[in-house]
Amino acid sequence: MRDLGAWDYVIVGAGTAGCVLANRLSEDPDVRVLLLEAGKRDNYLWVHIPVGYLYCIGNPRVDWGFKTAPDDGLNGRSLVYPRGKVLGGCSSINGMIYMRGQARDYNHWRQLGLTGWGWDDVLPYFKKSEDHYAWDNELHAQGGNLRVEKQRINWELLNAFRDACEQLGIPKTEDFNGGDNLGSAYFQVTQKSGFRWNGVKAFLKPAQGRPNLQVLTEAHVSRIVFEDGRAGSLELDVAGEASKVTIDGELLLSSGAIGSPQLLELSGIGNPEILKKAGIEPFREMRNVGENLQDHLQLRPVFKVKNAATMNMMASTWTGKAKIGLEYLLKRSGPMAMAPSQLGVFAKTDPSFETANVQYHVQPLSLPKFGEPLHPFPAMTASVCNLRPESRGHVHITSPNKSDQPEILPKYLSAEADKRVAADAIRLTRRIMAAPAMKPYQPEEFLPGPDYTSEEELVTAAGNIGTTIFHPVSTCRMGVDEASVVDGRLRLRGFDNIRVVDASVMPTISSGNTNAPTVMIAEKGADMIKEDRKALA
Known part of the structure; x- marks a missing residue:
């Protein structure tokens, strides 16, 4: 087995949130950051030409190729359910629409008890990322990593x-x-000069020269290995070669609303009945992993x-x-x-x-x-x-094989x-x-x-x-109640060195396209991680 060494931060998933985390955390030269992506690099032509989404959706070069289970609400139909399997994740194949949602969304999160997640709290993080083509005022900013232009x-x-x-x-x-x-x-879009501006261009490329950041593609994680109740290491394949990564600090799951709960369940964290049925030995009961799926x-x-x-x-x-x-x-x-x-x-x-x-x-x-x-x-x-559906679905594994898609039922x-x-x-x-x-x-x-x-x-x-x-969002719901999957600082309940930082933590879906809120969550999450590390120093 190939030993990939020990790292202070191991990020699973190089989609939107993972790219943000890799950039912000590697700003500290004293920490070692490893970013893992199951897909390949974003060097496919159609990733970069805006209309190329037509050639990316359903293409195994860049898309996981998921499908939903037959859904009664759709009169028994099953849907193609695209998710980016490529560096940049969904930001490499999505609709590029820059949409924060409504102030009401985040104020509702705060009313649920999530202090620090109200509109006035998250607005500075939206602005931190933004490089708006025209506006620099109390609501918008220029000079950030994420380019926003008119069509x-x-x-x-x-x-x-x-x-x-x-x-x-x-x-x-x-x-x-x-x-x-x-x-x-x-719509305003995440483009620059007529090209897609994905998470790689926005956040990863500016950090690529840092010696403390390593990015591995074709790195598919099989499970988390626990030691003394903590995440000790990961088992994974890198271009088909069995490998191991040691976690000296924190494990950060940023694989999205499908991938993050899938990895938790493959590692024995979830509803024991669902895990046993899938052939997984339960490690920690957490019944809401994979539940609460929301989608527009x-x-x-x-x-x-x-x-x-x-x-x-x-x-x-x-x-x-x-x-x-x-x-x-x-x-x-x-x-x-x-x-x-x-x-x-x-x-x-x-x-x-x-x-x-x-x-x-x-x-x-x-x-x-x-x-x-x-x-x-x-x-x-x-x-x-x-914008605010009340219907709730789920994402659950059906086998112990990481390559088998989970059941997705919205x-x-x-x-x-x-x-x-x-x-x-x-x-x-x-x-x-x-x-x-x-x-x-x-x-x-x-x-x-x-x-x-x-x-x-x-x-x-x-x-x-x-x-x-x-x-898709909310399958690792953030909350103050014990039934929530992560707390207000994105820490997985019952673990002191695992966080989930992606769209899966949304308590309720934002009122609009979800890429910009995912960037915000990762920006805020990165600050929380830095603050907690400093407090322990």
């Missing part, structure tokens, strides 16, 4: 949709990230349109494709520079909601599902998701409140498309179809057209 596109059809929203009382806004994201705007279910209503440019038509001919490629080559703009979703809208499906409860990702294109060709007719998609639409929001979201979408601003384009509902009208029919329709928007 290099403009679509007549999306502008009309925005006007239609305004006609329904949904205002236009310039900033989704000030604490209240109600309104419509083009995006409903994808599609409308045929006329009299407007759409990607469906632009990309349908070799001439059109050539023009798209040439524009990107010469200007780094146009469709190849697009994030998967271009226009954002935050709205209320019912005025009783305190803040916006749904988010639109509007696109001048349509397709049956990711990875399939665009529809052969001009159309647009007005995807809409419930249990979408299992809560009655989520069914109501889904039906109301489809109704709201229809009202927007029927507004005067959209009339020149003669929208005609294609999916789910105008025949779905009653509450029951609309819930069925939601199950038919719903899919993940790739935001």
Whole structure:
């Protein structure tokens, strides 16, 4: 067995959070930091070109290739569930949308007893990372590691949709990230000069010259080995070679909402009944590991349109494709520079909601599902998701083999409140498309179809057209109660040298895309780790 030596900090997972931790912790030259990534380096061309997500999702070169279990809320369907298996993790294949969520989200965490996690507490960490293309004020910052830019596109059809929203009382806004994201705007994105700006470029490359930081790719951890009740070492494969890592200080799990609970369960930490059924000898009972899975279910209503440019038509001919490629080559703009979703809208499906409860990702294109060709007719998609779902699912191992994917069951639409929001979201979408601003384009509902009208029919329709928007969180829930998996300082309960630092610790899902909150969690987590080390010195 190959011995990889002893380290002060061993980080499992070089996704968004892992890259942040590796940078911040290795700032101290007196500590040794090892970053482990099961995937390969991010030298795949399509990682860096924004439209390349189309060639990354489902591609084993960069994606774990997970699928959900058949879900009753989706009328028995199973979904492709992309997760980045590459340096940079999901930041290398995601939608690049920079979205913090709402102040209400973090104030709710504080109300749950998590002191230090309110909006005023976390805002400085959002700003610490940020390198905003235009703003440097009380809400935004320049000079940080994470580049945030406006998109290099403009679509007549999306502008009309925005006007239609305004006609329904949904205002236009310039900033989704000030604490209240109600309104419509083009999304700001983690790009620089028309290229994806992933966790590697933002955080890892600036730290690469440090002699106290080592990064290993193709390093797949099998289990944590415990000694005297602490994490003593890891067993792993590095490019297929059995290896061992000794943990002198802390073990930091940053493998995300799927990978972090999976590794804990493979190591005997979790619900004893689930572990025994999977062939794992329980080491420490912790029944909520892998529970509390939350995700944004995006409903994808599609409308045929006329009299407007759409990607469906632009990309349908070799001439059109050539023009798209040439524009990107010469200007780094146009469709190849697009994030998967271009226009954002935050709205209320019912005025009783305190803040916006749904988010639109509007696109001048349509397709049956990711990875399939665009529809052969001009159309647009007005995807809409419930920002604060009450449905809760789980992630659990089914075998002792680290290479076997765990069971992922989101249990979408299992809560009655989520069914109501889904039906109301489809109704709201229809009202927007029927507004005067959209009339020149003669929208005609294609999916789910105008025949779905009653509450029951609309819930069925939601199950038919719903899919993940790739935001799984909360499977290692942070809390002050004994049933929580980690405490407010991200320490795994019952252990003094294991922390979980990634999106899995969110008590409740943030109201929007989850990459920026994950960066914030890692920034704050790094400071906590440094503070605790200093206190012990």
